[in-house]
Amino acid sequence: xxxxSAYQVxxxxxxxxxLDALAAxxxxxATLSEIARAIERSKSTVFNLMATLEVEGLVxxxxxxxxxxxxxRLVPLGAAAAREGRPLASAAARAREIAAEEGVAxxxxxxxxxxxxxxVESATPAHxxxxxxxxxxxxxxxxxxxxxSLLAGMPAADCDRLVRTARSxxxxxxxxxxxxxxxxxxxxxRGWAASVGELDESxxxxxxxxxxxxxxxxxxxxxxxxxxLPEERVAPMGERLVKATESVSLETGFHGA
Numbered sequence: 001x002x003x004x005s006a007y008q009v010x011x012x013x014x015x016x017x018x019l020d021a022l023a024a025x026x027x028x029x030a031t032l033s034e035i036a037r038a039i040e041r042s043k044s045t046v047f048n049l050m051a052t053l054e055v056e057g058l059v060x061x062x063x064x065x066x067x068x069x070x071x072x073r074l075v076p077l078g079a080a081a082a083r084e085g086r087p088l089a090s091a092a093a094r095a096r097e098i099a100a101e102e103g104v105a106x107x108x109x110x111x112x113x114x115x116x117x118x119x120v121e122s123a124t125p126a127h128x129x130x131x132x133x134x135x136x137x138x139x140x141x142x143x144x145x146x147x148x149s150l151l152a153g154m155p156a157a158d159c160d161r162l163v164r165t166a167r168s169x170x171x172x173x174x175x176x177x178x179x180x181x182x183x184x185x186x187x188x189x190r191g192w193a194a195s196v197g198e199l200d201e202s203x204x205x206x207x208x209x210x211x212x213x214x215x216x217x218x219x220x221x222x223x224x225x226x227x228x229l230p231e232e233r234v235a236p237m238g239e240r241l242v243k244a245t246e247s248v249s250l251e252t253g254f255h256g257a
Contacts, residue, residue: 009126011049012116013105014039014045014049015049015053015058016085017037017038017039018035018038018046018049018050018059019053019059019074020069020168021035021038022035022059022068022069023038023070024072027048027069028067029065029067029068029069030067030068031059031066031067031068032046032047032050033067035050035068041171042084049077052069052149053071054068054071056071056073057071057072057073058070058071058073058074059071060072063117065150069118078167081237083181086250086251086252087209087217087218087248087252088108088110088120088121088218089219090247090248090249090251090252091108091121091209091218091244091245092108092121092123094123094220094244094245094247094248095107095108095122096123096218097183097242097244098123098220098222098241098244099124099125099145100123100125100126102125102222102237102240103125103128103130103224103228104125104130104131104221104222104223104224104228104229104237105122105123105124105125105130105132105133105222105223105224106122106123106124106133106221106222106223107119107122107123107133107220107221107223108120108122108218108219108220109139109218109219109221110217111150111153111208111216111217111218111219111220111221112138113152114153114215115140115141115162116135116136116138116139116140116141116150117139117149117150117216117219118136118139119133119134119135119136119137119138119139119148120135120136121135126250130223130224130226130228131217131224131225132200133223135243142166144195144204145194145204145205145206145221146193146204146219146221147195148180148183148184148187148193148195148204148206149187149192149193149206149207149208149216149219149221150164150186150216150219151184151187152187152188152208152216153182153208153210153214153215153216154232156188157232159181159184162181163177163181163184163256164177176183178192182228189210190238190242191207191238191242191245192205192206192207192238192239192241192242193205193206193207193238194234194235194238196226201225201226202223202224202225202226202229203223203224203226203228203229203234204221204222204223205221205222205229205234205237205238205241206219206220206221206222206241207219207220207238207241207242207244207245208220208245208247209248210245210249218245218248219246220245220248221241222237222241
């Protein structure tokens, strides 16, 4: 959910726009006046911005031409951003393949913290009805298949404590904590989770992409109506999702357990 412009810090916005302006010049650089015009700020404001960015190594100023260029400190930052984006791009590609070949909707959720995952990508089959997926929706540990994948990624003791202390929550799958914990144990063994009736009487199957430490970083979930994902298709779908997540892990250098 966007926080809106009321929460933006003007100096940070100006700095980002200045860096964007320099990046668009393909190495030509820009003078203080040119940057000020490009980002619609006064020269005095831009002077302070650029001086700060220069001290931090994010830009450099050529004393001969007085033109600013992007700084070397941005290189490792860009490399780190590329590494983080690679798993998501790979997972999204797998989601598109599965949606096209299996005829179901597929979502990719990014794990925000150990207890929450947010839908960031989706893919749907080219023809026929499919379960709707809303980018930005969040799922917690007690929300169907995605929730079970989150629980399975926790240390067993933490998972047990969380489930048993949540008895009072009005969640159908918490009426029987022992049953939920047994289900999560099966998720750990086979690598995939399933839930019937998660959304509009649909079936969901999910598997996690694990980070270097074994923690879930992304969850790929297939969602279909009962006719699209009947009981006999759940296990094969789960196995396919596990293979997909393992492929993402191998492609992006994640080898978590």
